[in-house]
Amino acid sequence: MGKKKDTNVKKLAKKLRSLERELWTHEYLLKIVQFDGATIAPENGAPARGEAMAALAGTYHRMLTDADAVELVHKLEKAAAKGKIDDDQLAAEIRVLARDQREAAAIPTEEEEAWTRLTCEADAVWHKAKAANDWASFEPYVDRIVEMRKRHAGYLDSSKDPYDVLLDQYERGLTAKEFDAFCDQVRGTVVPLVHGIVQRGYQPDAWFLNERIPENVQKQISFDLIELVGIDRADTTLAFTEHPFSEGFAPGDSRIATHIYEDNAISNVYSIIHEAGHAIYELGVDPAYAYTCLAGGTSMGIHESQSRFFENIVGRSRPFMGPLLDVLRRRAPSVYGDVTEDDLYRAVNIAQPSLIRIEADELTYPLHIMIRYEIERALFAGEATAHDIPGLWADLTRRYLGINVPDDAHGCLQDTHWSGGDFGYFPTYALGSAYGAQFVRAMAGEGVDFGAACAAGDLAPVRAWLGQKIWRWGRSKDAPELIGGACGEPFDATYYCSYLAKKFGALYAL
Template structure:
C-alpha cells in the first residue's frame, strides 16, 4: 500500500523546512560577515572575507538551485495545485521560495560566487576611495559591476531592458516607465517649492546646529533614541561606520550602524531614527516566519517607507519635537537647554539644496535620487561608462540642486550602494511616497499620529505598522501591502500634497 496524500505531503513539508533552514543558516552567516566587514573588521580582512562570503554564497546558490531542491519545489507545487496543501503560511513559503529558485536557477553557481567576491572587494575599495577622494581606484569596479548585472539580467529575462529587470528585482512591478511617471509628478511639486523657498523663504537662525557634542555623548544619546523609537535593547545593538545602515539577521536580532560627527549631532540623530525604522520592520515580522524564506522585508521600497516614516513623518513632525528635545537636553543640556520645540522643528526641517544625500532635507531629497537614477540608466544603456560618472554627477548636481561639487568624496563617491547594487536608489523616493499614504490610513483606523508623537510613546503607530506591514514579511509584495494597508492602490498624490502643505506652511509661501 502506498503512502496516503497526507503522509506524502507531510514528508515533502519536512524536507522543505530542512531546505529553508539550510538556506537561512548561510544567509545568516553572510549577513554577520558583511556587517562585521562594514563596521569593525580591519582593512586587510577584505580578501579573506570575500573568499568566505563567496563560498557561502556558492553553497546557498547550489542548495537553492540543485536538482534535489528543484524536484522538491516541483512536487510541492503539484501538491498545491492538487489541493493537498491549504495552510496559508506554507502556501506563501512555497510561492516565495519557488520564485527565488526560478530567478536563481538562471545564474550559474560559479557566477553567483564570483559576484559575491566582486562586491566584497568593491566595497572595501569604495571605503578607502571615499576616504582618500580617489575615484580612479573605484572606477573599474563600476564597469565590472554593471556589465555583470547586465549579463545576469539577460539570464533572468532576455526580452526586457536590463535596467528594468533590476528595478523589478528591488520593487516588484516597477520599471523605468513607471519611475519616470513617478519622478515627473514629484518633480512638478518639488522644484517650484525649492525655487520659492530660495526666492522668498526665510531660513531659521540656529547656530547651535553646529555646536560640539562629543563622540562619547552621542553614543549614549544614540541608545536612548533607539529606545524612544520603540527598539528593545535585547533585540538590537549599535555599531559605528562610515555609511549608516541596518541589517535584520533574524526574528529578535537586528543591528543598527550609525556615524558620528561631533559638530553635527542631528546627523547622527536622524541616522539613528531612520535606521530604527528598518530595524523595527525586520523585528516586526511574524515570529512564525523565523528561519523561513518569509523572514525579512518584502522590498526595498517598503523597507524605505518604514525608515522614512520614522525619520520624517514622525521624527521631523512638530508633534515629536517635545520627546526628541527631551532626549537631546538629557545628553547635551549645554547645547539644547535653551532651544525651544518650535526652534528645533524649524531647524530639523530646513529645506535648502545640499551635496550629501544622507544629510539632505525632506524636500530636496528626491532630487538626489533622481540624479542617481539618471546616471544608472545611462550606465545600463551604454550612454556612459564609469569614467564619465564624475562629470555627469557634477553636471546633474548643478542642474537639480544648483550646487558645485568640490570633490568626488562629496560627490559620486559619497554612497556605498554602487559598490554592490544598481536599481536600488529609486526605491528611496518611492518609500517616502508610500509612507505619506500610511498617515490618512492610520487616521481612518483611529490612530491620530500627532497625538501619538506628542506623547513620546509610539506604540499605537508601531502596532498599526506591525499589523498592516511588518507582520507579513516577504509573504506579500509591495503593491498588495500598500493597497491592503491603505484601502487603495499606491498614489503619489498623497506624497506631493504632503510636501506642498508642509513646506508651504513652514516657509509661509
C-alpha cells in the same frame, strides 16, 4: 487516499522547512561576515573575507538550485495547484521559494561566487577611495559591476530592458517607465517649492545644530532614540561605519551601524531614527516565519517606507519635537537647554539644496534620487561608462539642485550602494517616502491619532498599525498587495505631494 495525500504533503513540507533552515543558516553567516566587514574588520582582511563570502554564497546557491531541491518545490507547487495546500503560510513559502529558486538557477554558481568576491573587493576599495577622494581607484570596479549586472539581468529575463529587470529585484513590478511618471509628478511639486524657498531668501537660525557634542554623548543619545522608536535594547546593537546601515539577522537580532560627527549631532540623530525604522520592521515580522524564506522585509521600497516614515514623518513632525528635545536636553543640556520645540522643528526641517543625500532635507531628497537614477539609466543603456560619472554627477547636481560639486567625495563617491552592485536600489528611497505619506493618511482613516502618539513619545498605536498592516507579513506579500491591504487602494503619489506641499508651504509661508 485523502489521508495518504495529506501525509505526503506533510512529509514534503517537513523537507521544505529543513531546506529553508539550512539556507537561512548560510544567509545568516553571510550577513555576519558582511556586517563585520563594514564595521570592525581590518581593511587588509578584505581578500580573505571575500573568499569566505564567496564560499558561503556558492554553497547557498548550490543548495537552493540543487536538483532535489527543485524537485521538492515543484512537487509542492503541483500540490498547491491541485488545492492540497490549505496552510496559507506554507503556500506563501512555496510561492516565494519557487521564485527565489528560479531566479537563482538562472545564474551559474561560479558566477555567483565571482560576484561575491568582486563586490567584497569593491566595497573595500570604495571605503579607501571615499576617504582619499580618489574616484579613479574605484572607477574600474563600477564598470566591472555594471557589466556583470547586465549579464545577470540577461540571465533573468533577456526579453526586458536590463535596468527594468534590476528594478524588479528591489521592488516587484516596478519599471523605469513607472518610475519616470512618479518622478514627473514629484518634480511638479518639489521644484516650485524649492524655487519659492530660494526666492524668499529666509532660513531659520539653527546655530545649535553644529555645536560640538562628544561621541560618547552621541552614543547615549543613539540608544535613547532607539528605545523611543520602540526597539528593545536587547534586540539590537550599535556599530560604527562609514555609511550608516542596518541589517536584520534573526528574531531578536536586528543591528544598526551609524557614523558619528561630533560637530553635527543631528546627522546621527536622524541616521539612528532612520536605521531604527529598518530594524523595527525586521523585528516585527511574524515569528512563525523565522528560519523560512518569508523572514525579512518584502522589498526595499517597503523597507525604505519604514525607515523614512520614522525618520521624517515621525521624527521631523512638530508633535515629535517634545520627546526629541527631552532626549537632547537630557544628554546635551549645554547645547539644547534653551532651544524651544519650535526652534528645533524649524531647524530640522530647513529646506535648501545640499550635496550629501543622507544629510538632505525631506523636500530636496527626491531630487538626489533622481540624480542617481539618471546616471544608472545611462550606464545600463550604454550611454555612459564609469569614467563619465563624475561629470554627469556635477551636471545633474547643477540642474536639479543648483549647486556645484567641489569633489568626488561630496559627489559620486558618497554612497556605498554601487560598490555592492545595488543598481536599481536608489528609486526605492523615493518610493518609500511616498508610501509613508499614504500610510499615515490610512492610519488617520482608521482612528489612529498619529499626532498625539508623537507628542506623547509613545508610538505604540503607530507601531501597532504598522505591525498589523506591514511588518508581520514579511516576504509573504509583495508591495502592491501590502499597500492595497493597508490603504484600501493602490499606491498614489498624490498623498506624498500633498504632504510636502502642505508642510513646507506652512514652514516657509509660501
